[in-house]
Amino acid sequence: xxxxxxxxxxxxxxxxxxxxxxxxxxxxxxxxxxxxxxxxxxxxxxxxxxxxxxxxxxxxxxxxxxxxxxxxxxxxxxxxxxxxxxxxxxxxxxxxxxxxxxxxxxxxxxxxxxxxxxxxxxxxxxxxxxxxxxxx
Numbered sequence: 548x549x550x551x552x553x554x555x556x557x558x559x560x561x562x563x564x565x566x567x568x569x570x571x572x573x574x575x576x577x578x579x580x581x582x583x584x585x586x587x588x589x590x591x592x593x594x595x596x597x598x599x600x601x602x603x604x605x606x607x608x609x610x611x612x613x614x615x616x617x618x619x620x621x622x623x624x625x626x627x628x629x630x631x632x633x634x635x636x637x638x639x640x641x642x643x644x645x646x647x648x649x650x651x652x653x654x655x656x657x658x659x660x661x662x663x664x665x666x667x668x669x670x671x672x673x674x675x676x677x678x679x680x681x682x683x
Contacts, residue, residue, distance in 0.1 A: 622661035
């Protein structure tokens with residue numbers, strides 16, 4: 548029974564399908580848009596790379612949830628184990644805000660002086676995406 552008789556009852560088990568993710572293709576080697584629109588898995592891959600290459604809090608155009616904040620832990624003399632766990636936590640923190648990303652796992656983190664190379668797998672609603680980000 549509905550408390551408000553003028554409102555019709557709705558189904559409780561409504562399946563909400565997320566909107567197909569779209570993103571402009573970006574050539575990361577020269578820093579230019581290609582003009583092509585990507586959809587689904589490939590679009591999400593571009594979003595992931597752009598998010599990981601954008602410093603959090605630096606650009607006013609982005610919300611404070613967008614981007615990564617890894618620069619403050621790299622090259623600071625922390626133990627490698629601490630750096631690895633903190634890098635993994637911060638990457639998950641910046642990527643899991645996207646509704647199409649389920650989880651990030653299988654991290655392989657390599658430290659070279661003040662540079663960081665990260666390989667990991669992102670599980671999305673479109674399937675798995677392998678990510679390799681050199682020289683963060």
